[in-house]
Amino acid sequence: MSEEDxxxxxxxxxxxxxxxxxxxxxxxxxxxxxxxxxxxxxxxxLGLVAAFLMLRGVLNFVFxxxxxxxxxxxxxxxxMTLSYPESQYVRVWVALGFVVGLxxxxxxxxxxxxxxxxxxxxxxxxxxxALIAICVIVREPSVIIGTDGKVVRTIEGSPLRESFVDAxxxxxxxxxxxxxxLATGAGLWSRFSRPVRGRWRRLxxxxxxxxxxxxxxxxxxxSLWVVPYGHYxxxxxxxxAESGTTVAFSTQMPWTVMWVLLGLAFLxxxxxxxxxxxxxxxxxxxxxxxxxxxxxxxxxxRDPALDYGHVLSTDLPMGLAFGLLGGALLWLLTRNNIGEIxxxxxxxxxxxxxxxxxxxxxxxxxxxxKARISFLLLxxxxxxxxxFIGEVAKRRQLVLGWLGVMALVHYLATMINTPSxxxxxxxxxxxxxxxxxxxxxxxxxxxxxxxxxxxxxxTSKFPIFRMLSTSYxxxxxxxxxxxxxxxxxxxxxxxxxxxxxxxxxxxxxxGYTLFSAxxxxxxxxxxxxxxxxxxxxxxxxxxxxxxxxxGFIVLPQALxxxxxxxxxxxxxxxxxxxxxxxxxxxxxxxxxxSVIPAQSEFMGVKREGILVVAMIYFFFNFIISKxxxxxxxxxxLGER
Amino acid sequence: xxxxxxTTAANDRLADRDDMIVxxxxxxxxxxxxxxxGVTATIKEGEVAVVCGPSGSGKSTWIRCINRLEVHQxxxxxxxxxxxxxxxxxxxKIRSEVGMVFQQFNLFPHLTVLDNITLAPxxxxxxxxxxxxxxxxxxxxxxxxxxxxxxxxxxxxxxxxQRVAIARSLAMEPRVMLFDEPTSALDPEMIKEVLDVMKExxxxxITMMVVxxxxxxxxxxxxxxxFMEGGEIVEVGTPEHFFTNPTEDRTKLFLSQIL
Numbered sequence: 082m083s084e085e086d087x088x089x090x091x092x093x094x095x096x097x098x099x100x101x102x103x104x105x106x107x108x109x110x111x112x113x114x115x116x117x118x119x120x121x122x123x124x125x126x127l128g129l130v131a132a133f134l135m136l137r138g139v140l141n142f143v144f145x146x147x148x149x150x151x152x153x154x155x156x157x158x159x160x161m162t163l164s165y166p167e168s169q170y171v172r173v174w175v176a177l178g179f180v181v182g183l184x185x186x187x188x189x190x191x192x193x194x195x196x197x198x199x200x201x202x203x204x205x206x207x208x209x210x211a212l213i214a215i216c217v218i219v220r221e222p223s224v225i226i227g228t229d230g231k232v233v234r235t236i237e238g239s240p241l242r243e244s245f246v247d248a249x250x251x252x253x254x255x256x257x258x259x260x261x262x263l264a265t266g267a268g269l270w271s272r273f274s275r276p277v278r279g280r281w282r283r284l285x286x287x288x289x290x291x292x293x294x295x296x297x298x299x300x301x302x303x304s305l306w307v308v309p310y311g312h313y314x315x316x317x318x319x320x321x322a323e324s325g326t327t328v329a330f331s332t333q334m335p336w337t338v339m340w341v342l343l344g345l346a347f348l349x350x351x352x353x354x355x356x357x358x359x360x361x362x363x364x365x366x367x368x369x370x371x372x373x374x375x376x377x378x379x380x381x382x383r384d385p386a387l388d389y390g391h392v393l394s395t396d397l398p399m400g401l402a403f404g405l406l407g408g409a410l411l412w413l414l415t416r417n418n419i420g421e422i423x424x425x426x427x428x429x430x431x432x433x434x435x436x437x438x439x440x441x442x443x444x445x446x447x448x449x450x451k452a453r454i455s456f457l458l459l460x461x462x463x464x465x466x467x468x469f470i471g472e473v474a475k476r477r478q479l480v481l482g483w484l485g486v487m488a489l490v491h492y493l494a495t496m497i498n499t500p501s502x503x504x505x506x507x508x509x510x511x512x513x514x515x516x517x518x519x520x521x522x523x524x525x526x527x528x529x530x531x532x533x534x535x536x537x538x539x540t541s542k543f544p545i546f547r548m549l550s551t552s553y554x555x556x557x558x559x560x561x562x563x564x565x566x567x568x569x570x571x572x573x574x575x576x577x578x579x580x581x582x583x584x585x586x587x588x589x590x591x592g593y594t595l596f597s598a599x600x601x602x603x604x605x606x607x608x609x610x611x612x613x614x615x616x617x618x619x620x621x622x623x624x625x626x627x628x629x630x631x632g633f634i635v636l637p638q639a640l641x642x643x644x645x646x647x648x649x650x651x652x653x654x655x656x657x658x659x660x661x662x663x664x665x666x667x668x669x670x671x672x673x674x675s676v677i678p679a680q681s682e683f684m685g686v687k688r689e690g691i692l693v694v695a696m697i698y699f700f701f702n703f704i705i706s707k708x709x710x711x712x713x714x715x716x717x718l719g720e721r
Numbered sequence: 722x723x724x725x726x727x728t729t730a731a732n733d734r735l736a737d738r739d740d741m742i743v744x745x746x747x748x749x750x751x752x753x754x755x756x757x758x759g760v761t762a763t764i765k766e767g768e769v770a771v772v773c774g775p776s777g778s779g780k781s782t783w784i785r786c787i788n789r790l791e792v793h794q795x796x797x798x799x800x801x802x803x804x805x806x807x808x809x810x811x812x813x814k815i816r817s818e819v820g821m822v823f824q825q826f827n828l829f830p831h832l833t834v835l836d837n838i839t840l841a842p843x844x845x846x847x848x849x850x851x852x853x854x855x856x857x858x859x860x861x862x863x864x865x866x867x868x869x870x871x872x873x874x875x876x877x878x879x880x881x882x883q884r885v886a887i888a889r890s891l892a893m894e895p896r897v898m899l900f901d902e903p904t905s906a907l908d909p910e911m912i913k914e915v916l917d918v919m920k921e922x923x924x925x926x927i928t929m930m931v932v933x934x935x936x937x938x939x940x941x942x943x944x945x946x947x948f949m950e951g952g953e954i955v956e957v958g959t960p961e962h963f964f965t966n967p968t969e970d971r972t973k974l975f976l977s978q979i980l
Binding site: 417468470471472474613615616618619620621622623624625626629633634637638641716 | 788789790813816817819820821823825827828829830831840841844845847848849886889890893
């Protein structure tokens with residue numbers, strides 16, 4: 082029970098049963114855990130010394146007079162999006178706002194937090210105060226700077242440091258912060274460790290989660306207007322430090338909007354959670370998460386100049402035709418007495434759809450790409466139709482789903498086919514954290530279904546699927562990621578037929594997805610192999626088809642079992658995006674490692690940026706890891 | 722009326738019923754090892770047939786061949802007039818008419834008891850969800866655990882899990898129920914609750930084929946007992962005949978060992 086999130090610990094605290102082990106006092110805890118015998122005591126002391134040295138090293142590095150944190154502050158925009166055009170920057174904020182709002186909404190809908198116990202909050206406050214106090218004491222005294230602005234040196238040549246007492250006085254603002262935190266925490270703790278009386282009676286020992294969230298958001302917004310986070314600029318291909326007031330150059334206002342949005346979306350989510358639409362809200366937010374990366378990509382990179390004549394004469398009628406006629410067909414195919422006609426129709430559609438693509442390859446007859454895609458999707462929907470035979474509600478589900486898919490596909494296809502008006506200044510239009518996150522998210526989303534299919538193929542009883550999947554997985558796993566990336570960025574464009582182009586980013590995404598899918602497939606295969614034969618037999622015995630068996634029985638269990646490996650795969654996909662630098666893309670790490678140190682203002686300033694980049698990588702991965710632990714607990718992994 | 726007359730009488734009683742399961746010369750091989758050697762038997766509609774025999778005698782293999790969990794290599798198996806061939810449609814049809822209860826329960830651990838029971842009615846029988854759920858609750862009532870509907874299988878005792886497994890099979894409204902040693906994995910004190918459910922089921926008139934070592938159950942509810950050894954059916958008879966006057970030496974030996 083070492084890894085527990087505060088909430089579940091708090092929940093347990095609320096219901097302490099007499100059977101539980103007695104609580105140890107602080108002194109007893111120290112004696113049983115840290116100083117139980119001589120060897121243990123020595124290890125404890127050594128560990129403390131090592132921790133002290135490391136903490137002091139980090140603090141001395143961060144607060145050293147030699148650090149140029151202004152390089153990072155000035156280049157925040159470069160770190161996030163590199164050289165995205167200033168005039169269009171509002172698109173970035175819109176995209177971010179969408180993600181932030183969706184995150185708040187999902188947190189509200191899914192969170193099972195009841196409230197935050199005041200004593201838990203008090204512990205956090207005291208912990209933060211104690212941490213600040215320790216850091217203030219541990220850090221070495223600063224170097225003395227003389228009146229001429231130079232480091233004062235002793236006779237031996239080493240820099241002169243202020244005395245310990247002076248240093249403590251210099252850090253008085255930190256001390257005040259630490260004392261305030263400690264005092265608040267201690268006050269809350271003592272107030273709520275005994276029954277509350279008098280004026281405070283109405284306050285329960287738990288704060289409602291919404292109020293905690295709003296106070297937290299309020300504090301963050303306040304900090305935006307108090308702490309100088311920095312302004313930055315990108316002018317004529319070089320970076321210069323400059324302050325500005327346009328959307329692209331400001332942080333305060335947009336970020337304030339973002340945090341307010343987060344809070345409001347959280348409220349809406351909480352409201353939906355307690356309403357009867359909770360099921361719909363959960364499904365809807367999941368769908369939005371899946372499609373948002375692709376949709377946002379278009380928001381950020383494209384501003385289609387729509388030709389409304391064409392839209393009204395071709396795009397709209399075609400979308401409607403596919404939606405309505407296809408919907409009607411699916412409605413017919415889910416009738417109770419459809420029998421064999423359903424299978425025959427679906428197969429015929431599939432043959433026709435595949436033939437369209439073959440025809441496109443040889444150029445036999447022209448056809449809009451949209452129509453080809455729609456026919457293929459219609460064939461797939463028709464193949465799925467037998468699963469929706471039955472009551473009206475189920476049939477309606479399929480038809481509505483079809484209409485939704487058609488609307489989305491035709492919208493996206495129209496938008497993609499229309500020329501964009503976003504004027505991208507340079508080739509590296511997408512860079513920094515934006516590129517890193519974009520590549521990671523797209524790769525994870527795309528490689529997941531592919532990986533599952535490969536795993537199913539590799540465990541299939543049909544030799545041809547097994548052979549193809551196995552050889553694919555083994556070939557890909559035998560090749561380093563870098564060579565796959567180089568292959569796709571350099572070689573693939575050479576092999577493409579005339580007139581066909583693949584943007585470098587698209588090529589790289591393809592390669593990375595194919596690579597990641599192979600590893601993912603192996604993780605899923607591990608899960609598949611843990612499913613006992615009895616589960617297959619039981620599914621067969623109650624008459625499920627093999628697709629239903631896979632979808633309802635085998636995959637849910639296999640994926641649950643492989644959550645730890647899958648999350649590991651997600652984390653490593655995210656981190657390995659830094660290899661994109663090798664094929665010339667400007668990812669997050671490369672901005673800190675090469676772009677900032679090349680600026681005339683901050684020549685050679687590297688370490689600060691890399692430290693910040695590392696912390697941000699860690700932040701994201703920590704969240705993923707924490708989330709996966711919650712997920713594992715919720716599905717009861719390791720308890721069965 | 723002597724015992725052989727009783728057997729004849731029982732056979733007469735079943736004679737005018739339709740055949741539910743017909744096996745003719747069924748052979749099954751695992752590599753070179755022949756697990757079933759020309760098994761021939763007919764089980765009538767509404768009959769309760771108990772199959773017993775020493776371990777390795779092929780009884781489980783035989784019962785698993787009947788809904789195609791194992792593929793037989795020779796002979797014919799016809800269930801309710803449908804012949805088991807490689808034709809997927811026939812297999813689908815037979816599986817939706819034949820329920821099976823396993824030794825290891827084989828419940829779906831990631832689904833609640835209710836979802837375990839309603840999955841097949843909803844997706845195979847295409848029943849509306851609320852209809853399937855009310856039927857599932859009625860079935861849980863019938864097997865005596867209506868209060869466990871929302872739990873997961875891992876939270877139930879072995880006996881309760883096996884009763885859920887029976888309810889799951891019954892939810893498909895099968896015409897035949899196959900039981901493959903349903904009580905062998907249970908603690909002794911839980912065997913009775915499962916057997917009680919099976920007895921109630923036997924009296925309801927459903928066709929049952931039960932592989933079991935529970936001789937008390939066989940004596941009480943079986944219409945016929947089939948004794949298997951070495952992949953063959955050695956002896957068939959009513960419980961009275963089987964327990965008091967077995968003709969074959971191997972049957973006598975088996976009975977002397979287990980009674």
